[in-house]
Amino acid sequence: MIKAFLSMYRLKFFTTIVYMLQSSEYDEIKYLRWFWSTQDFNKVSRRGFLKKTRSAKVLLNVLYLLAALIIITGIFCIVKWHSNKFLGGDCFGIALIIGYPIIIGNLVVLPLMIGRLLFINPSNNQKILKSEKIFAAFKGEKIAIVGSYGKTSMKELLMTILGDNLKVAATPGNKNVAISHANFAFKLSGDEDILIIEFGEGQPKDVELFSRITHPSRAIITGLAPAHLDRYKTLQAAGDDIFSVANFVDPSKIYVNSESSETENFIRPKFNKYNKNGVNGWTVDNIKTSIKGTTFDVKKGKVKLSLSTGLIGEHHIGGLVLATSLALELGLSEEQVVAGVARTIPYEHRMQPYELNGAWVIDDTYNGNIEGIRVGCELLSKLDAKRKIYVTPGLVDQGNDTKVIHEKLGSYIAKSDADTVVLMKNSVTEYIKHGLKVNGYKKKIIVESDPLKFYMNLSHFIASGDLILMQNDWPDQYK
Amino acid sequence: MNKLNIAVIFGSRSTEHDVSIITGINSIIKPLELSGEYNVIPVFISKDGNWYSDHQLKDLNNYSSGHFKEFLGKLKPISLSLNSGLKLVKTGLKNKIIDIDLVFPATHGTHGEDGELMAICEMAGVAYVGCDVRSSAVAMDKVIAKNVAMSNNIDTAKFVYFSKHDFNLNPKIALKKIESELKLPVFVKPAHLGSSIGITRVTKYEDVNNAIEVALHYDDKVLIEEAVNNLVEVTLPIIGNEELKPAFLEQPVLHSEDFFDFDTKYLQGGKKGKNKGSSGSQGYSTIPAKLPKALYDKAEATGLAVYRAIGCSGIARVDMLIDTKTEKVYFNEVNPLPGGLYSHNWNKAGINNIELVSRLVDLAVERFTEKKSLETVFKTNYLSQFK
């Protein structure tokens, strides 16, 4: 307790504060919530550490300066009181000196907000408006990728399949908001055949804004699931925003993942649906999936292609068929498409299999949505293993639906054929357990209080014949 | 039921002191603790023979920090009490006594794996993991182990041996004996050492003398044996008391050196540990060994036969040499406590680290209970005559 309190007075406290800001992406509300729920500042930074970016360094120095200022003011007050010129100066001064970490911790958002309002926002708005002209002038295909999940995978997939034969540029990493689109636009050389633009929705009207700026010629909607409900409030509102891209694109050039059941209410007649059965007249059969990858055949009229991918799980097939169809439409040969699909391999921490002590681990720790959980559990039930272990902490940012969604999550795990379920202890654990119980799960449930310890020691728990699926991982700020 | 207090003893005065620290901490203490079933007490024997017990000794970082001497200097050595069970005694203003229910030896080589540590446990009447005093002692003397195997009709490469005393008395006679009895190339080995230390492969008779000197630098007994032709080297980890469970036959991948030396065994594997696959602290190997089914079975049977002949219990690893042309399997040596318990091999065989150590603890308890049921106190009148 005392140690926890004293943690605020360590020099490391400042780094911790900046780390917390950085991890909350400089979102003041998220940061303040985290700050006030933290008891021991020694224990904040466990998974990550402060990345010393320029702004982080500047901020850190500002904080040091502020702290020094507060303490000096405190001393000044006490001195003044001593010379009888400042009534109550002693109490005030001591309060300042003792309370400086709390003052700093809260005050830090002030320069951020001021900076944003006065400098960053206006400059960003200018850039975004400028980028609109670049996008409008671009004559090639502009494919927008929209949805609550699966965007990055879809982007990578298209890049891999199209990229070897066409000049394709895509928004990098998870840089998927208006200002990142703008920066992306400035870097284009202009001779690209295809642009792939990921839309990272976060609050109502986001997708609408992105569409206005980037003028997509096609849009792929990868799925709808509860995400960012802290801002959208309801799934309906999120769906409305995501599907608003359709107001800017020819409806016959909208592709919707119909495996995502929540999309159903939003699909209009002219949209194309894609799923593991096919798209655009292409049909799929002969699906075989294993830990090493997936193979399947696609057919349209007389054309038949046998495809194989390193991606595991049937849920990738819809996207692969869509990419196949688009690639052929955009002029690639059949051979090029087959070779392109064969190049697709799992991305880091997304259904990525690896061998450990003779056991297989599927790392899906970047998966943070209920749809991903569903397909993961389905995959687990289909793969062969002597012993199956399922690991998850649950999902974050599920808003008012947290309870319902985690009970659903429990029901998915109950059907996954897992012999052992490992839950990372946190605020949603009980909901998941309830979901498991209601759906008749009777095998072993382990509640692990120290996730990091669990991951570090995983190798001691497993051996040949084991299959471990790890879905999602909570960053430091969630508990 | 109260949790068992398990003392994991590692380090000791041995050329394999450092390897033992890794075995003790990574392969035994960690999984024992993760099982949640036991109280694990680390007991470290320093290179100079002092015994320490402190929870900080579970942290590998303390050994590799470069300030280990200072770290150890701050700890106080403990004493052992063998009175009705094994107890660790930490002396201080008030002595702190820890009762030990079971000992898990993690020592390799001399002063530990050779039966000495097991003898302390026997004297104290405490259960312990792995081979007992007799089998450990037999296993640690390659000459005796070979003789035991031979008397059980198990093949072993042709050999001669000398004590340090006999060799030094008349090296010429000894060398002549080697020349007349053994074909080249030969391996010259210290009789009691593990981990390929002090072993030389010799291809010319005139080099035998220097090789024997090297072996005798480490040991008081030297073994000279014929090399096996068309060699495939295999090793088989086995656990069990009466009912035996073998892991996979494992085939170390030979380095440019002509045999499995200390570097390949520990150092290189350690450095390249990041590499996935079958590389462990034991270097690169193929698991299971690629052998024709019949030969594989023969080698496995030989391994099990050796385990029984030597009287091993708990765990041991049997090294064998196979002449793939004649399909003959030769027993080479037994390791009562394989480095890292050979957990990488057990993992491949479907047993995880926690299961492995838990099973070994169960086997130790089983043997201990059985032995106890045999113990009876004999009453005699022998002393009364001295009244």
Add this chain to the structure above:
Amino acid sequence: MHVIVDDLLINYQTRVGKNSLNILFLHGWGDSSKGQHKFLDSLSALGNVIAPDLPGFGDSQAMSRDFSLLDYAKFVSSFCSKINLKHIDLIIGHSNGASIAIKAIANHELQAKKLILIGAAGIRGTNKSKNSLLKVVTKTGKVISSPLPIGIKSRLRSKLYSSVGSDMLLSENLQETFKNIVSEDLRGDARKINIPSLLIYGEQDRSTPPKFGMIYHEAIQGSSLEIIGSAGHFVQFDQPEITLNLIKDFSK
């Protein structure tokens, strides 16, 4: 490979060459045959290479008493007879290994046809400023750190030493031997050398500067001196081809 020499377990490496030329290589202070394995590989193009780890270095056991350069020279001689190395065509010594070679030849501990000295040490007194600085720092270091706990003391000391470029801490147990060696000047011994000798120095060498080479060049009759550009103390690493070619031409 191991061998017992004077009751010490000695590790050595060999390379079998294409012809019968026998080359003995002696490594420097803190180094080992392993550290020079690439160089040894390249030397095998010229002949058979034998490279012992000197006592206290590499995988060789440390001696139980303090050694002088002459002790090392005598050791090398016993080593050669132990492994039955009857004739040596060429001795190559690097740094302190070169000093040992000088000592051994001058005192007839070893017989060889030719001698190559790379970055040979053993000239004392010219580098006054640095040496005396080392002494001052070591002395004052002791005074400053004496009331500190041992842990901090040894850390502080290694900092002090490394800041002045001393090799001493490389082998902690060999401190007295190191002191013996750095107090010996080999100019007198060098004058006694009467076999063809080649001196190789790196232009940028700070531990054994080219100036040492000039001094030895003067002292050793009929010797030749090569100063290699863009090379430091480890000439054979910095300019491997040039070094090897020099050795090749010289050994013909």
